[in-house]
Amino acid sequence: MPTRRDVLRLIAVPLAGLAFAGRPGLLLAQAEAVGNETWRWxxxxxxxxxxxxxxxxxxxxxxxxxxxxxxxxxxxxxxxxxxxxxxxxxxxxxxxxxxxxxxxxxxxxxxxxxxxxxxxxxxxxxxxxxxxxxxxVNHTSDQHPWFERSRSARDAPGRDFYIWRDGRDGGPPSNYPSLFGGPAWTRDDTTGQYYLHLFAPQQPDLNWDEPxxxxxxxxxxxxxxxxxxxxxxxxxxxxxxxxxxxxxxxxxxxxxxxxxxxxxxxxxxxxxxxxxxxxxxxxxxxxxxxxxxxxxxxxxxxxxxxxxxxxxxxxxxxxxxxxxxxxxxxxxxxxxxxxxxxxxxxxxxxxxxxxxxxxxxxxxxxxxxxxxxxxxxxxxxxxxxxxxxxxxxxxxxxxxxxxxxxxxxxIEQIEDVRAKREWRERIESGAVPAAVALDALRHTGRDNAxxxxxxxxxxxxxxxxxxxxxxxxxxxxxxxxxxxxxxxxxxxxxxxxxxxxxKRVPALVHGAWRDIDPDHPVVFGYTRTLPDAACLVLMNFGREPIAYRLPPGVLAGEVLLSSEAGTGPAPGVPVVQLAGWQSLILSTAPAL
The missing domain is CATH 3.20.20.80 (Glycosidases)
Structure with a gap:
């Protein structure tokens, strides 16, 4: 297992660019203070x-x-x-x-x-x-050879690779819903049984109980x-x-x-x-x-x-x-x-x-x-x-x-199978107005990403x-x-x-996390603390600038990174001026 000294490789990456200030002594102390946590790359x-x-x-x-x-x-x-x-x-x-x-x-x-x-x-x-x-591997395509073999007959080799059940009362074996809409069971005409698919019908679930x-x-x-x-x-x-x-x-x-x-x-x-x-x-x-x-x-x-x-x-x-x-x-x-x-x-x-x-x-x-x-x-x-x-x-x-x-x-601009199925079920059935559904897809649809x-x-x-x-x-x-x-x-x-x-500040990886002001309506602030060093992160989630008073016991040190060049408090000052939608990462005292 790598030693603490191996962690010092983190401080070897050069920094360049916007509003950065670093102090090698602080960074070295943080790297040495990783402690007993199991190291994994x-x-x-x-x-x-x-x-x-x-x-x-x-x-x-x-x-x-x-x-x-x-x-x-x-x-x-x-x-x-x-x-x-x-x-x-x-x-x-x-x-x-x-x-x-x-x-x-x-x-x-x-x-x-x-x-x-x-x-x-x-x-x-x-x-x-x-x-x-x-x-x-929760499911495959219905065109995977495993499924093609499984669906060929009730006694086919590999039938148990998937989950097959007889229907009941002329319908699916249970009321399981698919996460993509509709039932999670589809009847296969070849054998007359239903197979389970928690997603689309073309994505049959594998039977993990089969070794x-x-x-x-x-x-x-x-x-x-x-x-x-x-x-x-x-x-x-x-x-x-x-x-x-x-x-x-x-x-x-x-x-x-x-x-x-x-x-x-x-x-x-x-x-x-x-x-x-x-x-x-x-x-x-x-x-x-x-x-x-x-x-x-x-x-x-x-x-x-x-x-x-x-x-x-x-x-x-x-x-x-x-x-x-x-x-x-x-x-x-x-x-x-x-x-x-x-x-x-x-x-x-x-x-x-x-x-x-x-x-x-x-x-x-x-x-x-x-x-x-x-x-x-x-x-x-x-x-x-x-x-x-x-x-x-x-x-x-x-x-x-x-x-x-x-x-x-x-809807013609959208390719997502889940969105198309929801459109068919809700819009074409008249359950939801098309304009409302399209607006929802503009906010939540997978094709946005x-x-x-x-x-x-x-x-x-x-x-x-x-x-x-x-x-x-x-x-x-x-x-x-x-x-x-x-x-x-x-x-x-x-x-x-x-x-x-x-990469240069191990407290941002391994340091304990603590919300310093859980009830503040706009500023999200927390510390990342190792035994020998710590960082303070402040973020303004609103458009209005704010003079943010640090809670007792929290000190603003040197600015390590600011999202707005040229901004940041003087060390030791209890009030931090944050512009609208600004973040600051600062050094702070480890004993909080």
């Missing part, structure tokens, strides 16, 4: 998520691909991240944009070849960056680990164990079926088996998508003593509804959820921090202030929030530019020379990587500085 890592369909198109077909990603590796390296998370790259009918896998040991021709995948791994490795890949299924999953993991990947994001992994007998849900359970789907009796056993058979023999990281799991449930899954998962994505924070005009109205709920999440991690768990991903709307539009006058400032505050938790931060492509939701004007990456102000934002599979956001003329890379006050440059600061 992924705790210090910053992860960059890539949705390959939308990142960069190399051949002009309008769909991003692996050679396109390789062409942008220098951009990724300049950001300072340590890990790339690649969303599904497998062959797929793309009913759910790759989350319906038809071959787990190949690369989709839409994205390239296995040689292209190997080139991606090698290119990242040459830049000191690891790769993790999505592992989608051969679990053995196949373990072998798939070994295949990609041997190929050079450093871990997995495990899609819908909390749903792998089903309730015995699959009984009807109660009315209360139907309001949120994920709680039942995530609470199968053998879930933890199967995760421990995965660790025992595969992961314990490597230094790979795992992050599980933990739908239906509370903060306390996440603690169980990530307790290092249990050997299940390294960290999980929970949904309480990103699931907050934006119901009011002022972003600051969300602040009480945000700080409560973050505090609960940190407490639940405890001494033996770890947390994944994220504000957006391929399934969520853009965080700027959800938590920030997308108004033209405030979008850059608020995007920097959200970046500060993301990268200063006691957690491994996950940055989604374009988040580092301050990309916003797309202004959809019709899937529009093409904005590289330049030119044609199709530099993403493709052809027609993109989803439309490019019109704001690409002002929000793009080329322009922001040359602007010292841009969101992109601020992300680079934040990531570099996190």
């Amino acid at each position: 992924w705790k210090e890592a910053v992860v960059y998520q890539i949705y390959p369909r939308s990142f960069m198109d190399s051949d002009g077909d309008g769909v991003g691909d692996l050679p396109g990603i390789v062409s942008k590796l220098d951009y990724i390296a300049a950001l300072g991240v340590d890990v790339v998370w690649l969303c599904p790259h497998y062959p797929s009918p793309n009913v759910d944009n790759g989350y319906d896998v038809s071959d787990y040991r190949a690369v989709s021709p839409l994205f390239g070849t296995m040689a292209d995948f190997d080139a991606l791994v090698a290119g990242l490795k040459a830049r000191g960056i690891r790769l993790i890949v999505d592992l989608v 051969r299924v679990r053995a196949e999953v373990h072998d798939i993991m070994r295949f990609w680990l041997d190929r050079g990947v450093s871990g997995f994001r495990l899609d819908a992994i909390t749903f792998i164990s089903k309730q015995p007998g699959l009984p009807d849900l109660t009315p209360d359970e139907l309001r949120d079926p994920t709680r039942v789907y995530a609470d199968g009796p053998h879930r933890d056993d199967y995760l421990r088996e995965m660790d025992r058979e595969v992961l314990s023999h490597t230094d790979a990281m795992t992050v599980g998508e933990a739908g239906g799991v509370s903060a306390e449930g996440a603690r169980t899954l990530t307790d290092a003593r249990r050997h299940e998962l390294d960290m999980v994505f929970t949904f309480a924070l990103v699931g907050l509804a934006r119901t009011v005009e002022s972003p600051s109205a969300l602040l009480p709920a945000m700080r409560r959820i973050i505090a609960e999440r940190d407490r639940a991690a405890g001494d033996d768990g770890w947390v994944a921090s994220y504000l957006e991903n391929h399934d969520q709307p853009r965080s700027l539009s959800h938590f920030g202030d997308p108004d033209l006058a405030w979008r850059t400032r608020s995007a920097k505050v959200l970046a500060t929030l993301l990268l200063t938790q006691r957690a491994t931060p996950f940055v989604y492509q374009g988040e580092e530019l301050g990309m916003a939701n797309y202004p959809f004007t019709s 899937r529009t093409p990456m904005q590289w330049t102000a030119g044609l199709q934002a530099g993403f493709t020379t052809g027609r993109p599979w989803l439309p490019v956001n019109p704001d690409a003329v002002t929000v793009n990587a080329a322009g922001e890379g040359a602007d010292p006050n841009s969101v992109l440059l601020f992300y680079r500085c934040l990531i570099a600061l996190r």
Whole structure:
């Protein structure tokens, strides 16, 4: 196991850019004060998520691909991240944009070849960056050979790879709802039985109670680990164990079926088996998508003593509804959820921090202030929030530019299978007016995060020379990587500085987290404390400037990073002047 001295590598990364001031003595003390916490490389890592369909198109077909990603590796390296998370790259009918896998040991021709995948791994490795890949094993595509064999006859070899039941009273076996709308059971005419699918009908659930299924999953993991990947994001992994007998849900359970789907009796056993058979023999990281799991449930899954998962994505924070005009109205709920999440991690768990991903709307539009006058400032505050938790931060492509939701004007512009099904069920049935539903999709639809990456102000934002599979956001003329890379006050440059600061200040990784003023209506402030040094993070979530008086016992030290150049308090002054939508990271005393 690396020693504390190994952690000193964190302070070797040079910082450049906006409003940074550092003090090597302080940073050295923080690096030495990591203490007894178990060192794992992924705790210090910053992860960059890539949705390959939308990142960069190399051949002009309008769909991003692996050679396109390789062409942008220098951009990724300049950001300072340590890990790339690649969303599904497998062959797929793309009913759910790759989350319906038809071959787990190949690369989709839409994205390239296995040689292209190997080139991606090698290119990242040459830049000191690891790769993790999505592992989608709660379900497969209905075009996977396993399912084609399973559905061929009731006594077919491999029938038990999936979950088949006879119907009842002329309908499905139970009232289980699909998370994409409609029933979670579909009748197959070949055998007359129903199969279970918690998502789309084209995504039949695997039967994890069948040992051969679990053995196949373990072998798939070994295949990609041997190929050079450093871990997995495990899609819908909390749903792998089903309730015995699959009984009807109660009315209360139907309001949120994920709680039942995530609470199968053998879930933890199967995760421990995965660790025992595969992961314990490597230094790979795992992050599980933990739908239906509370903060306390996440603690169980990530307790290092249990050997299940390294960290999980929970949904309480990103699931907050934006119901009011002022972003600051969300602040009480945000700080409560973050505090609960940190407490639940405890001494033996770890947390994944994220504000957006391929399934969520853009965080700027959800938590920030997308108004033209405030979008850059608020995007920097959200970046500060993301990268200063006691957690491994996950940055989604374009988040580092301050990309916003797309202004959809019709359902024809939307590709998401879940959104289309909801449209059919609610709009075409007359349950909801079309204008209301479209407005909801503009705020919450998954395609908001899937529009093409904005590289330049030119044609199709530099993403493709052809027609993109989803439309490019019109704001690409002002929000793009080329322009922001040359602007010292841009969101992109601020992300680079934040990531570099996190690498140099171990308190921002390992330090204990404490909300210093839980009831303040606009300012979110907390400390990150190690035995010998600490940092203070202050963020104004409103447009109005504020003279913020620090609580007793909290001291403002040297400014380490400010989102607004030239601002910050003098050391020791109890009042901090914060501009509208401004963040500050300062040194402070460790004994608070």
